[in-house]
Amino acid sequence: MVRKRRSFSKEFKLEAVGLVLEGNSSIAQVSRDLGIRASLLGRWKQEYEQEQAITVQEKLTPEEELKQLRKENAQLRMERDILKKAGSHLFEGFPMRYGFIRDHREAFPVNQMCRVLGVGRSGFYAWLNRPESLRSRENRRWVDEIKKVYKKSRQTYGSPRVHADLKDKGHVIGKHRVARLMRLNQMVSKHKRKYRVTTDSRHNHPVAQNKLKRKFNVSGPGQCWVSDITYIPTREGWLYLAVTLDLFHRKVIGWAMDRSITRWLVMRALNMAINNGTLKPGLVHHSDRGVQYACNDFQSLLKAHGIECSMSRKGDCWDNAVAESFFRTLKVELTHNRRYKTRQEAQADIFEYIEVFYNRQRRHSYLGYQSPVEFENRAFAS
Known part of the structure; x- marks a missing residue:
């Protein structure tokens, strides 16, 4: 099968250049992400800069800086509140709560986390000083691997896609274990909303017959x-x-x-x-x-x-x-x-x-x- 040479609209070129100018990615990275040559993207960027006057962002006024700081503080408070709420109803069993406290000791006081998660300090430290079981160590390793895949998916993958990704990387783990570890660590896929009609079919133009008839499986491209x-x-x-x-x-x-x-x-x-x-x-x-x-x-x-x-x-x-x-x-x-x-x-x-x-x-x-x-x-x- 002969591959067709790609062509790029002006809109595509502008958006591609925008990923370089407005993001934190290099020309090399963006070109890899889009599947194009770096030299081609570099030329588009050079042409764009020649056509556009590069504007320098103005310094924030004191009022704008204060507004930005307030927004950042509100975000921090929100993240803290989310941590408190998540600990109260999403972590299952004492071992999982203890593990969360252990993993977040550098970010939050142990006393506060114990109180929020409903466990005693003495129980936590007794658990911490006990030798960790082989199963627990394996789960910790798997959670780290699962988090990498979940983060790479922009927190959109459910357990089937995560399991497929791990399998492709050569990892041997059951799909049910992946699902359980994701559930216990609050990694869930996002859910769909109700369909809404967008286009308007009230017109006088001829309407074509339904030739597709819901036959969505085809044998090759261009059909x-x-x-x-x-x-x-x-x-x-x-x-x-x-x-x-x-x-x-x-x-x-x-x-x-x-x-x-x-x-x-x-x-x-x-x-x-x-x-x-x-x-x-x-x-x-x-x-x-x-x-x-x-x-x-x-x-x-x-x-x-x-x-x-x-x-x-x-x-x-x-x-x-x-x-x-x-x-x-x-x-x-x-x-x-x-x-x-x-x-x-x-x-x-x-x-x-x-x-x-x-x-x-x-x-x-x-x-x-x-x-x-x-x-x-x-x-x-x-």
């Missing part, structure tokens, strides 16, 4: 793409996100973001997919019945590239379940935990999630707990 639109709240207003995924490897091959939900939004996402994805004869593009997908301009773009159109039945989100599932994952793992001040801030966060984490790092249960890019690379190599 079927699925697309959808969602919205992200910011203090400036909504940020709309359109995506296109290939059903074979579940990779996001096209995306676009804007302050308005228009036909141009979905056309930009489709154009990116056309430039980066695999197109085969008979390729089907599936979406809902929204006016953005049914309009003449979008339909003309599909026809120009020989892509067949398929649309969900009216009001049935399950006909486009893969795209809907991606949005639920995005919101559970990222946007529901953020409060964005600006659309630009949200856009940078979403770009990094899609291009670095979701496509290249996040293990997908449908893909045998491989990332979309890993699954795609193995398919091309076979």
